[in-house]
Amino acid sequence: MAQPDEEVEVLFALVRQRYGNRLTAAELEGVRQGIESIVATVRALRAVRLTNADEPFSPFVPFREDP
Numbered sequence: 001m002a003q004p005d006e007e008v009e010v011l012f013a014l015v016r017q018r019y020g021n022r023l024t025a026a027e028l029e030g031v032r033q034g035i036e037s038i039v040a041t042v043r044a045l046r047a048v049r050l051t052n053a054d055e056p057f058s059p060f061v062p063f064r065e066d067p
Contacts, residue, residue, distance in 0.1 A: 011035050 012032050020028065
């Protein structure tokens with residue numbers, strides 16, 4: 001069995017403390033899954049190292065004259 005993720009547990013405890021009396025067990029499980037997904041996404045974003053010289057991505061959209 002995988003060990004619980006400390007970041008997920010802290011965030012889930014916060015939600016459960018604030019809103020646990022209004023949510024069912026199934027809803028709380030859905031919240032936990034959402035938190036796990038958010039934490040995974042945040043870790044992926046944190047893994048990208050940027051420097052001050054990195055500029056935002058600018059999408060290239062060619063001009064197309066209307067016919």
